[in-house]
Amino acid sequence: EVQLEQSGAEVKKPGDSLKISCKGYGPNFSRYWIGWVRQMSGRGLEWMAVIHLSDSKTKYSPSFEGQVTISADKSISTAYLQWSSLKASDTAMYYCARLYYYENTGLYWHFDLWGRGTLVTVSS
Amino acid sequence: DIVMTQSPATLSVSPGERATLSCRASQSVNSNVVWYQQKPGQAPRLLIYGASTRATGIPARFSGSGSGTEFTLTISPMQSEDFAVYYCQQYNHWPAFGGGTKVEIK
Numbered sequence: 001e002v003q004l005e006q007s008g009a010e011v012k013k014p015g016d017s018l019k020i021s022c023k024g025y026g027p028n029f030s031r032y033w034i035g036w037v038r039q040m041s042g043r044g045l046e047w048m049a050v051i052h053l054s055d056s057k058t059k060y061s062p063s064f065e066g067q068v069t070i071s072a073d074k075s076i077s078t079a080y081l082q083w084s085s086l087k088a089s090d091t092a093m094y095y096c097a098r099l100y101y102y103e104n105t106g107l108y109w110h111f112d113l114w115g116r117g118t119l120v121t122v123s124s
Numbered sequence: 125d126i127v128m129t130q131s132p133a134t135l136s137v138s139p140g141e142r143a144t145l146s147c148r149a150s151q152s153v154n155s156n157v158v159w160y161q162q163k164p165g166q167a168p169r170l171l172i173y174g175a176s177t178r179a180t181g182i183p184a185r186f187s188g189s190g191s192g193t194e195f196t197l198t199i200s201p202m203q204s205e206d207f208a209v210y211y212c213q214q215y216n217h218w219p220a221f222g223g224g225t226k227v228e229i230k
Contacts, residue, residue, distance in 0.1 A: 045160075045168065045211055045221045061218075095167055108215040110158040112179070114167035 002026030004034075004096050004115035011121045012086050019082040020118045022096030030054050033099035034079040035111060036070060040092040050099055050109070051079055086122045093117045126150050128212055128222035136230040142200035145225045147212035149193045156216035159188055159197045162224075163208045171210075172197065199227070 007021040022034060035050035049060045049070040056072050071080045079096060095118075097111035127150040137143045147157065155175040160168040170179045172188035175195055185206075187198045199206050207229055212222040 044223045045213075047219055047221070097168075100173070102215065107156055108217065108219050110170065110173060110213055110215050110219070111160075111168070112170050112173075114169065116167055 002029075002113065004098065004113060006094075006096055006115040006118045009119040009121070011123070013124055014086060014088055014122055016086050016122075017082070017084050018086055018120065019080050020094060020120070022079045022081075022115055024053070024077040024079075024098065029077040030074045033101050033109065034072070035097050035099055035109075036068075036079075036081045037095045037097055037111070038064075038092050039095065039117075045095075048094075049081070053077055053079065086120075088122050088124075090120060091122045093119050126153065126214055126217050126220050128214055128220050130210075130212060130222035130225045132225060133223070134226045134228060136228050137202050138230045139204055140201045141230075142198060143202050143206070143227050145197040145199075145210055145227070147190075147195040147197070147222050149195070149214055152192045153214040153216035155191045156214055157188075157190070157195050158213050158215065159186075160211045160213065161206075161208050162211065163205075168211065202227075204229075 005023045030053045033052045036048045038046045048064040051058045051070045051072045053072050069082045096115040098113040099109040100112040101109040129148045131146045157175045159172040162168040176188045189196050209224045209226045211224045
């Protein structure tokens with residue numbers, strides 16, 4: 001079955017580092033782009049960063065550039081999102097999602113397959 | 125940056141009735157809009173892409189329309205499992221989500 005499997009919930013303190021993961025299952029998964037989407041409690045969706053699993057080409061939302069790092073390991077079809085120093089305001093649900101990327105058409109992407117989410121809680 | 129504005133924020137509908145959700149773009153995005161459904165405690169699910177094409181497995185009671193700056197998602201007839209939050213997103217430019225419309229039981 002084609003699916004995205006995310007790592008489990010995390011509870012961290014301000015200043016801690018963190019790396020969460022998203023593993024893709026299905027044929028030829030490494031040819032896809034994967035993105036991370038933040039959803040703070042009771043709020044809407046915000047895309048943060050996307051990465052191509054095969055060559056690790058990345059794109060960041062201006063709102064999140066410099067705040068997080070996206071990376072990938074194509075050998076295991078896995079994307080990662082990491083923070084070097086968490087803040088309480090990073091508390092949120094983080095979804096990974098597969099892009100349907102209209103590459104080379106002048107268009108961008110939407111998300112056609114979603115993981116179940118990783119809840120990150122940052123509290124002292 | 126393109127801003128996507130959804131209205132209303134909350135829509136009260138009775139089962140069996142029609143729900144009409146709106147999404148407005150701050151500038152033209154042609155037909156490059158998708159709609160997602162998110163139920164409580166679940167991840168979003170793709171419903172509609174290209175403004176009007178249903179994604180795989182999406183029932184025919186969901187329909188999308190519009191182009192340019194005005195888009196509509198219609199659900200008719202509403203069923204119990206359709207009460208959820210709905211988001212639009214444009215991909216004509218740097219992607220942007222709308223703020224969502226919560227469809228609740230009247």
